[in-house]
Amino acid sequence: MRDFRRHVDAAGKWPIAEVLAAKFRRRLFGSLHRNGQRVRAEQYVRRLLSVRGRKTLRSMAARFVGASAQQSVHHFVTASPWEWTPIRHAPAHQAQQTLAPEAWTIGSTLAPRAGSHPVGADPQPTPLGAVNGRPAVGTRPAPERSVVPVDRELRLSARWTADPLRDRAGVPADAASGIVEECVRQAVAGLPNLPEMAPLPVVVDAGEPDGPAVARHVASPGRPFVVRVSPAAPARIDRTALPEHGDLQRTARELAELLPHLRQQVDPGDGRTTAVAVPVPASPTGRAPMTLVAEWCPGRRADRRLWLTAFTASCLLSALRSTRLPELVERHFPEISDGIGLRNFAERAFPGRHRHITLACISPI
Known part of the structure; x- marks a missing residue:
């Protein structure tokens, strides 16, 4: 089974050249019009791959340094006006x-x-x-x-x-x-x-x-x-x-x-x-x-x-x-799904749930 976390180190950083990271952002997050949103989306994907155990907004936000950063990631997923489709x-x-x-x-x-x-x-x-x-x-x-x-x-x-x-x-x-x-x-x-x-x-x-x-x-x-x-x-x-x-x-x-x-x-x-x-x-x-x-x-x-x-x-x-x-696909999918927070993510709001699922689906690519 492919281990997608090998692309991310313990600090949630990509061990690849920044030029490749920029290309990755443009390809996957090109529909986000603001640079800050694209950066926040990439950071969220990194944390999805690096956070162990159950994925919650609290555990995800805790990986960001500073109270303002934690509030920012919470807002990005639950209330930021970006389209996930x-x-x-x-x-x-x-x-x-x-x-x-x-x-x-x-x-x-x-x-x-x-x-x-x-x-x-x-x-x-x-x-x-x-x-x-x-x-x-x-x-x-x-x-x-x-x-x-x-x-x-x-x-x-x-x-x-x-x-x-x-x-x-x-x-x-x-x-x-x-x-x-x-x-x-x-x-x-x-x-x-x-x-x-x-x-x-x-x-x-x-x-x-x-x-x-x-x-x-x-x-x-x-x-x-x-x-x-x-x-x-x-x-x-x-x-x-x-x-x-x-x-x-x-x-x-x-x-x-x-x-x-x-x-x-x-x-x-x-x-x-x-x-x-x-x-x-x-x-x-x-x-x-x-x-x-x-x-x-x-x-x-x-x-x-x-x-x-x-x-x-x-x-x-x-x-x-x-x-x-x-x-064949179903055989290992539960482990992959839980590893990126598809099944165990708790969210009361429809928009927040869809934004998280969207970013989670990008994580293994």
Whole structure:
């Protein structure tokens, strides 16, 4: 696993030439119009990498010498009027240019509650029971050697977008809802579009949201994609590819089981599995055809997973290999996430939380 802290010494200083540090600032903080803001942003990133243990505003500010400096960093994160969205795009561009990832992975995350009344915290169901946490949708490059975050869209429940919590936390009136599909759309919109590079595939495994709707949205810019869908998602056969079959609407699970003669044994790199690829239209009009990919072990229904993808049936192995990428990324991500303060940062205000997350996402780049 890559150790990003090796670039920072115990005093929080960069052991690189100042000319490289200046280039780094211009690239990542160019949207900040004031030089003081750019300097403060770089200092904050340095402290994120050098402070050990839990990241809080108090522990971060304590690394700055003098009461005025501590107040300044607190103001910079919580109240300074700078937009975080342009800076959010910088890590994605930098990651694609320097880390050569195979794909972008987008998935649901749940950070434990930290501090008193952190913005976005709600009771969340888990296999072990309800926990009080902060759900989000995170974007990360793959594979494992490139485990860095580039975006994290907070999922706000209805109570956080209505007063009194909305006003107390400073949530903007136009803040997006916490629906998974909407967060995925925002995450895809924030991915880089570099003219000199082909678009990377997008692999969405976000808790089985409205897969067909997400797939149609991801497909619209022409990106390759694989989106996990619920077994109950509506689906029908693309009769232009399989004209001998009817076009009645079924569930994705039913459609996968309907065509046993299309099943084949494949090995995507972690053992042989049974899979089937069924061509389906992306909409009732039959435009932008996609493929429904299902895989399972015979007699073990719980192992079945279903995906909608732009890969054709002839590229089944490539599609299945893409579905493994989120697992590779997730393996070490909690340690990386906690190391830069993505999950354990306590902040009651929406703007402060987003500014901190933005700077935290830059830290590993």
